[in-house]
Amino acid sequence: MFERMREDIQAVKERDPAATSTVSVLLNYPGLHSIWWHRGVTGPLHRAGHVFLARSVSQFVRTWTGVEIHPGATIGRRFFIDHGMGVVIGETTIIGEDCTLYQGVTLGGTGKESGKRHPTLEDCVVVGVGASVLGNIVLGKGSKVGGGAVVIDDVPPNSTVVGVPGRVVVRAGERVEAIDLHHEDLPDPVVEMFRCLTRRMERMERRLATDEGLGAERGEPPFPPAVEEAPAGAKAQESEPIGFEAEGWYWQI
Numbered sequence: 001m002f003e004r005m006r007e008d009i010q011a012v013k014e015r016d017p018a019a020t021s022t023v024s025v026l027l028n029y030p031g032l033h034s035i036w037w038h039r040g041v042t043g044p045l046h047r048a049g050h051v052f053l054a055r056s057v058s059q060f061v062r063t064w065t066g067v068e069i070h071p072g073a074t075i076g077r078r079f080f081i082d083h084g085m086g087v088v089i090g091e092t093t094i095i096g097e098d099c100t101l102y103q104g105v106t107l108g109g110t111g112k113e114s115g116k117r118h119p120t121l122e123d124c125v126v127v128g129v130g131a132s133v134l135g136n137i138v139l140g141k142g143s144k145v146g147g148g149a150v151v152i153d154d155v156p157p158n159s160t161v162v163g164v165p166g167r168v169v170v171r172a173g174e175r176v177e178a179i180d181l182h183h184e185d186l187p188d189p190v191v192e193m194f195r196c197l198t199r200r201m202e203r204m205e206r207r208l209a210t211d212e213g214l215g216a217e218r219g220e221p222p223f224p225p226a227v228e229e230a231p232a233g234a235k236a237q238e239s240e241p242i243g244f245e246a247e248g249w250y251w252q253i
């Protein structure tokens with residue numbers, strides 16, 4: 001037990017530059033106190049079947065640490081909760097080794113699931129201030145959740161997820177290219193279709209005009225009236241495939 005307490009204190013010193021001495025860590029880190037109560041009292045009570053008592057003690061611990069860890073949660077070694085206030089860890093949460101949470105983090109359920117309904121954090125996961133990680137999802141080893149994110153899907157290992165809803169911006173150490181959101185530059189297929197139809201109608205009208213001219217030579221009445229003269233090369237265009245390129249796309253009709 002003392003060995004594990006010693007490594008907890010060491011973890012705080014390594015991860016928080018403000019942790020200047022062992023005495024300071026022992027006295028001023030409510031996150032650490034809540035973990036020790038969970039490991040030494042509420043967790044064992046819960047496993048022994050004293051569910052109500054375990055829950056009551058954990059609520060008492062919450063009143064002075066600001067951290068609510070459900071007694072049923074499974075927590076690995078060297079877990080560090082910095083600042084503590086406002087952290088909620090649900091009953092079926094599983095936390096691996098060397099994980100870190102900042103204040104205001106919720107590891108909760110979505111309200112739609114039963115059974116295993118809280119997240120699983122693999123080793124070395126960091127969840128930033130105020131982030132919500134919801135549902136039976138897995139945050140892969142070494143992943144980071146940005147402050148304020150709301151994560152509702154699995155996160156691959158060594159990835160960074162930010163925003164609401166959470167999106168992966170770094171995967172396996174590589175930046176993920178942002179999605180092009182320039183809606184104003186998107187091709188409009190309906191407009192392009194009308195343009196294409198207009199061009200085809202013009203070609204047909206030119207053909208009719210040409211045919212009408214031949215008919216006039218043969219003494220036939222003009223029908224329909226010619227709109228414009230067919231340009232040179234009009235015949236050659238007739239054998240072109242039906243379709244066109246625009247905005248980097250090939251439009252086939």
Ligand SMILES: CC(C)(COP(=O)(O)OP(=O)(O)OC[C@H]1O[C@@H](n2cnc3c(N)ncnc32)[C@H](O)[C@@H]1OP(=O)(O)O)[C@@H](O)C(=O)NCCC(=O)NCCS
Nearest residue numbers: 102127128129144145146147148149160161162163169170
């Ligand atoms: C997410 C975080 C861990 C940085 O991870 P990282 O892998 O180094 O990612 P980067 O800093 O390279 O940022 C990647 C992108 O995400 C954006 N980003 C970073 N943190 C973000 C956040 N919390 N919310 C929204 N976007 C964020 C960056 O602007 C960047 O965007 P860009 O690609 O358009 O430039 C960090 O920003 C963070 O939020 N840490 C939480 C720390 C904390 O809670 N501290 C409390 C102390 S009391």
